[in-house]
Amino acid sequence: MKEYWSSLASLLGVLAFCQTLLQAIFPPELRFAAVKLFSQFFRCFSSYVYFDITEIDGVNTNELYSAVQLYLSSSVSISGNRLSLTRALNSSAITFGLSNNDCILDSFNGVTVQWEHIVTQRQAQGYLWRPLPEEKRGFTLRIKKKDKPLILDSYLDFVMDRAEEIRRKNQERLLYTNSRGGSLDSRGHPWESVPFKHPSTFDTLAMDPLKKQQIMEDLQDFANGQSFYQQTGRAWKRGYLLYGPPGTGKSSMIAAMANFLGYDIYDLELTQVHNNSELRKLLMKTTSKSIIVIEDIDCSINLTDRKKKNSASGTRGFYDLPNFRCGGGGGYGSISGDDGCGNSITLSGLLNFTDGLWSCCGSERIFVFTTNHIEKLDPALLRSGRMDMHIFMSYCSFPALKILMKNYLNYEEHELDCSVVNEIKDVIDKAKMTPADVSELLIKNRRCKNRAVAELLETLKSKAEKNEKHSGELRKKEMGLEEDEEQEKRTLDSPKEGSEFEEDCNKETEEDDEKDNNNFN
Numbered sequence: 001m002k003e004y005w006s007s008l009a010s011l012l013g014v015l016a017f018c019q020t021l022l023q024a025i026f027p028p029e030l031r032f033a034a035v036k037l038f039s040q041f042f043r044c045f046s047s048y049v050y051f052d053i054t055e056i057d058g059v060n061t062n063e064l065y066s067a068v069q070l071y072l073s074s075s076v077s078i079s080g081n082r083l084s085l086t087r088a089l090n091s092s093a094i095t096f097g098l099s100n101n102d103c104i105l106d107s108f109n110g111v112t113v114q115w116e117h118i119v120t121q122r123q124a125q126g127y128l129w130r131p132l133p134e135e136k137r138g139f140t141l142r143i144k145k146k147d148k149p150l151i152l153d154s155y156l157d158f159v160m161d162r163a164e165e166i167r168r169k170n171q172e173r174l175l176y177t178n179s180r181g182g183s184l185d186s187r188g189h190p191w192e193s194v195p196f197k198h199p200s201t202f203d204t205l206a207m208d209p210l211k212k213q214q215i216m217e218d219l220q221d222f223a224n225g226q227s228f229y230q231q232t233g234r235a236w237k238r239g240y241l242l243y244g245p246p247g248t249g250k251s252s253m254i255a256a257m258a259n260f261l262g263y264d265i266y267d268l269e270l271t272q273v274h275n276n277s278e279l280r281k282l283l284m285k286t287t288s289k290s291i292i293v294i295e296d297i298d299c300s301i302n303l304t305d306r307k308k309k310n311s312a313s314g315t316r317g318f319y320d321l322p323n324f325r326c327g328g329g330g331g332y333g334s335i336s337g338d339d340g341c342g343n344s345i346t347l348s349g350l351l352n353f354t355d356g357l358w359s360c361c362g363s364e365r366i367f368v369f370t371t372n373h374i375e376k377l378d379p380a381l382l383r384s385g386r387m388d389m390h391i392f393m394s395y396c397s398f399p400a401l402k403i404l405m406k407n408y409l410n411y412e413e414h415e416l417d418c419s420v421v422n423e424i425k426d427v428i429d430k431a432k433m434t435p436a437d438v439s440e441l442l443i444k445n446r447r448c449k450n451r452a453v454a455e456l457l458e459t460l461k462s463k464a465e466k467n468e469k470h471s472g473e474l475r476k477k478e479m480g481l482e483e484d485e486e487q488e489k490r491t492l493d494s495p496k497e498g499s500e501f502e503e504d505c506n507k508e509t510e511e512d513d514e515k516d517n518n519n520f521n
């Protein structure tokens with residue numbers, strides 16, 4: 001035992017001597033380089049190849065470093081004794097990471113690789129316009145030399161893709177708006193963003209389950225369709241037109257879509273865009289995996305009555321009708337004087353935005369337009385291929401009501417009395433209540449299920465009765481009008497015996513005779 005301790009002490013002594021020697025020979029600024037040189041020398045004889053991925057690449061942040069960090073967070077969480085925990089800004093999830101100077105093994109396509117997280121103290125810095133962190137962090141990837149070509153390309157791509165996936169899953173969606181009216185922020189960006197925390201999902205959305213399923217499948221196919229779009233030569237984008245009365249869930253559907261796919265939302269306020277080129281610039285600044293929304297499109301831009309206005313404008317192209325809105329102007333790239341007001345968003349500009357060449361800058365983008373009045377929209381916007389799916393958001397149906405009752409009252413259908421169910425089924429379609437109205441009623445009575453159902457039934461019945469009465473009156477009015485029209489027609493068709501018509505005819509014949517006589521004379 002004594003011998004063991006004495007040999008350990010002499011070994012430590014040798015190590016201390018070597019360190020002193022190293023310090024004496026190499027000045028501090030060269031020491032780091034010397035260590036690096038030694039390790040490089042030893043690596044020459046190694047069967048491994050090493051790749052260093054530093055956090056800061058010159059003065060820029062290295063994207064690959066963050067990607068590796070995120071990627072490893074998914075595999076590190078299961079193994080490892082000492083982990084670092086982080087929570088990014090706008091993130092709801094905590095991510096695990098490798099602690100300083102720790103290693104982890106990973107395998108890809110049957111090949112094992114090793115990642116090491118290396119943290120060292122940064123050398124004293126001279127003057128820098130952007131101070132660098134005191135610690136120098138990086139990952140070292142160790143691969144067997146023979147595996148280098150096999151995994152390098154595909155493995156790093158895989159790491160980047162997986163990191164992007166994790167980032168999307170962890171990070172809350174962002175909601176962008178162009179409400180600043182065209183002015184740019186300090187980074188030259190026309191969009192402002194806030195974290196998007198809308199809780200609407202397809203589970204909470206009250207609508208026909210079959211229709212809902214169809215929409216979800218369509219979205220899923222779109223998101224997974226990169227190769228399909230590539231193969232068919234189509235731009236990787238899709239358009240949805242949501243239409244229906246106010247309060248039927250159009251905005252809620254957009255939020256559900258964003259939450260379902262994990263996409264950001266760009267809420268485009270057309271009234272804040274001054275001309276087509278500004279619209280294009282906004283489009284160029286959107287990212288892929290996003291939903292670009294124009295709400296109430298019939299109100300945002302004047303798309304109605306185009307033929308009439310077009311003929312008035314004379315020389316303008318068929319679609320080139322400006323949206324005459326005065327004020328504003330002066331935004332980035334805005335052209336003034338084009339319509340006398342500095343504003344010229346045209347239907348063609350909008351169509352190019354969704355469908356033209358510019359719509360393909362970036363990829364994996366969804367366009368959603370909403371309107372309460374589909375009949376007001378120009379057929380050009382509705383033609384197939386432009387808005388791929390037209391989704392009618394209807395008044396509350398019985399299947400939709402079941403979802404709302406489950407959400408708000410935690411009610412299952414079988415809990416309801418059979419006679420009540422039948423009564424509801426009888427009146428619900430005639431009542432034409434929007435899901436928003438039903439939700440309000442349920443929220444108000446959410447403490448007492450029975451009261452909620454009783455009040456709901458009562459409201460449905462009274463609305464149905466009112467609607468029937470109203471439609472009866474309308475029918476009567478229409479029938480009255482039809483009768484009047486028929487009467488008028490009959491009067492016109494019948495020979496006007498002793499009537500004004502006969503008198504007129506007699507008068508005309510007499511006048512003609514008189515004229516003829518005069519001519520002959």
Ligand SMILES: Nc1ncnc2c1ncn2[C@@H]1O[C@H](COP(=O)(O)OP(=O)(O)OP(=O)(O)O)[C@@H](O)[C@H]1O
Pocket residue numbers: 204205206207244245246247248249250251252253371372393434435436437439
């Ligand atoms: N189909 C629905 N499913 C669940 N909740 C709904 C639905 N429709 C409406 N609601 C509720 O009503 C509120 C208003 O709905 P929403 O804003 O989505 O309607 P909208 O169709 O966009 O109306 P508008 O045409 O006025 O913009 C929402 O907060 C939501 O709680």
Ligand SMILES: [Mg+2]
Pocket residue numbers: 250251252295370
């Ligand atoms: Mg809405």
